[in-house]
Amino acid sequence: MIRSILMRRMRTMAFLLGLFAIPLMLTGCLSHWFIESETRLQVENATAKYSILSLDVVSLDGSIYSSWIDETILPGERSRVVSADWVGEFKIRLKYTKSADASGDTLVDYRMLDFDGGSMFLKISAEKGSLKYKFR
Amino acid sequence: MVMLMRKIFGRALCLLSLATGLALADAIPTGALSAGSAQTRDQQLREIRDVMRGGRGGFLDVGFNYLPLPSQTPLESPYGEHDGFAFRHHFAGFGSGAVARNSQLGALLWFERSGWDGEDFFFFPQYNDFSHVSSMTTWGLTFSQIKYDLTFAGGMQHYNVERVGIVYPEEDDSLYYSWAHLRWNHFSLQGNFYRSNVCFLRLSMDLESRVVYGGQSHGILTYLPNVDFTVYNRSVDRFSADNYRMNWEQNLYGQVLYAELSYDFPDDGFHSAALKYYPDPSRMVAFEATCIRRNKDIDGTDDLLWGGAIEFPFVRFAYNSSYEYENFFHAKGTFIVEFQFNMTAFDGFLFARGGTRSAPLETINIEKKNKDKPPEGDGLIHLNPSELSTSNSNKPKTLEATGIRYEKSGGNEGGK
Numbered sequence: 219m220i221r222s223i224l225m226r227r228m229r230t231m232a233f234l235l236g237l238f239a240i241p242l243m244l245t246g247c248l249s250h251w252f253i254e255s256e257t258r259l260q261v262e263n264a265t266a267k268y269s270i271l272s273l274d275v276v277s278l279d280g281s282i283y284s285s286w287i288d289e290t291i292l293p294g295e296r297s298r299v300v301s302a303d304w305v306g307e308f309k310i311r312l313k314y315t316k317s318a319d320a321s322g323d324t325l326v327d328y329r330m331l332d333f334d335g336g337s338m339f340l341k342i343s344a345e346k347g348s349l350k351y352k353f354r
Numbered sequence: 355m356v357m358l359m360r361k362i363f364g365r366a367l368c369l370l371s372l373a374t375g376l377a378l379a380d381a382i383p384t385g386a387l388s389a390g391s392a393q394t395r396d397q398q399l400r401e402i403r404d405v406m407r408g409g410r411g412g413f414l415d416v417g418f419n420y421l422p423l424p425s426q427t428p429l430e431s432p433y434g435e436h437d438g439f440a441f442r443h444h445f446a447g448f449g450s451g452a453v454a455r456n457s458q459l460g461a462l463l464w465f466e467r468s469g470w471d472g473e474d475f476f477f478f479p480q481y482n483d484f485s486h487v488s489s490m491t492t493w494g495l496t497f498s499q500i501k502y503d504l505t506f507a508g509g510m511q512h513y514n515v516e517r518v519g520i521v522y523p524e525e526d527d528s529l530y531y532s533w534a535h536l537r538w539n540h541f542s543l544q545g546n547f548y549r550s551n552v553c554f555l556r557l558s559m560d561l562e563s564r565v566v567y568g569g570q571s572h573g574i575l576t577y578l579p580n581v582d583f584t585v586y587n588r589s590v591d592r593f594s595a596d597n598y599r600m601n602w603e604q605n606l607y608g609q610v611l612y613a614e615l616s617y618d619f620p621d622d623g624f625h626s627a628a629l630k631y632y633p634d635p636s637r638m639v640a641f642e643a644t645c646i647r648r649n650k651d652i653d654g655t656d657d658l659l660w661g662g663a664i665e666f667p668f669v670r671f672a673y674n675s676s677y678e679y680e681n682f683f684h685a686k687g688t689f690i691v692e693f694q695f696n697m698t699a700f701d702g703f704l705f706a707r708g709g710t711r712s713a714p715l716e717t718i719n720i721e722k723k724n725k726d727k728p729p730e731g732d733g734l735i736h737l738n739p740s741e742l743s744t745s746n747s748n749k750p751k752t753l754e755a756t757g758i759r760y761e762k763s764g765g766n767e768g769g770k
Contacts, residue, residue: 255472255480277432303482308434
């Protein structure tokens with residue numbers, strides 16, 4: 219009697235373990251529901267009189283770079299959405315000019331930015347002569 | 355809406371990881387992934403050495419690492435830290451059978467697919483710009499002469515590159531690795547070759563006496579050490595160290611408590627040490643405390659890394675353990691779960707790799723409780739059911755063989 223109850227319990231346990239094993243096997247597929255493995259980035263130039271020339275990811279020592287948004291963004295404009303495999307924390311190089319028509323000397327600004335993945339909207343504004351980056 | 359839910363889930367996950375301290379995990383250096391293939395070749399041949407101690411029997415191994423969060427094993431590239439997953443899937447099998455008196459022929463296959471990818475997966479990786487996905491297959495044939503306690507094994511190793519991202523040095527498939535293993539009694543010699551060049555040579559002396567291989571269960575002979583000495587050739591293998599490594603495994607108490615020491619000659623000195631407690635000498639369960647000197651070329655520091663691991667028959671938990679550091683791309687600072695199982699069979703003994711006694715697996719004989727009580731009915735299969743209803747009384751029971759017919763073998767029926 220006791221043995222048969224025990225057997226039934228064992229069988230239930232084995233069944234539950236089996237049931238648990240299936241989603242475990244599919245863990246990769248399941249995690250894709252809430253973990254993004256690429257970043258779709260759009261940049262808005264929210265400054266009044268600066269023009270953005272490009273946004274690149276550079277190596278921490280500055281020796282190599284990989285271009286991400288390669289497009290001139292005039293004040294008030296938005297770039298195209300460009301998707302890339304950058305998910306994590308990277309060093310960003312922004313090339314810009316202090317003019318509303320992309321003329322003049324090219325200036326460079328470096329930042330460490332955290333990209334969570336998924337659709338990201340980066341708003342770049344200028345406050346008292348320095349650039350401010352804000353994800354929205 | 356879906357986007358919002360994703361964001362919320364993502365944030366919740368980040369908070370969870372912060373709360374459990376997993377976000378503090380150290381990033382995996384790209385160099386560790388590039389050096390992974392040399393380490394895998396070495397490790398697979400070490401495992402083959404252990405399994406071939408008897409020269410026959412069987413072995414089965416399967417395992418994969420499970421990391422729920424992309425912040426546990428981020429990748430450190432020149433650009434920064436990439437979120438993603440290091441992975442390692444492996445299986446191995448060996449089986450042998452008698453082909454003649456005292457001669458055993460066997461075949462073995464070791465396989466591992468490992469690397470780093472942006473997504474968590476089981477079969478199909480994302481293959482992004484920073485992925486490193488490769489596999490190592492080791493196969494071979496074994497021949498054992500039991501009378502002289504002699505084993506010869508040999509085969510090939512194939513390194514197959516699926517994807518090498520933009521942040522790693524170039525790598526190609528290398529199909530021409532080969533290996534050979536010669537064992538006599540407690541001594542074995544192992545070689546790993548690339549075309550006609552030697553990658554490493556290893557001399558092992560497994561002096562410890564083991565019951566499963568016909569040795570002693572206790573006594574002074576069980577306290578003899580297992581020592582191996584390896585010579586690496588860096589000119590062939592750009593990743594392995596051009597040095598000599600010595601491993602010493604010592605039974606400290608009753609084949610349940612062991613100390614391990616690994617030492618590099620002539621320059622590097624101390625490599626790693628471990629204290630391992632196996633509650634049962636079959637090594638199905640293990641508790642490990644380990645210390646390893648980090649690789650200065652790859653990690654940029656040669657600090658000592660202290661850690662530990664607990665291993666059960668189907669799962670292993672590790673934190674900064676030396677096995678994970680060496681075989682899981684220098685992963686550290688995070689809890690690593692590996693679902694794994696391995697079992698060696700030898701002359702009816704079952705034990706985990708390296709075990710010295712059979713696992714305490716009992717055959718439970720379920721005895722009938724009501725043995726004394728007469729069974730219901732007379733326990734006979736009645737050929738005529740109508741007879742059963744009339745035989746309930748104390749009448750002596752008889753069985754009439756009504757179903758058996760005797761046939762004359764006639765001349766035209768051809769016998770029977």
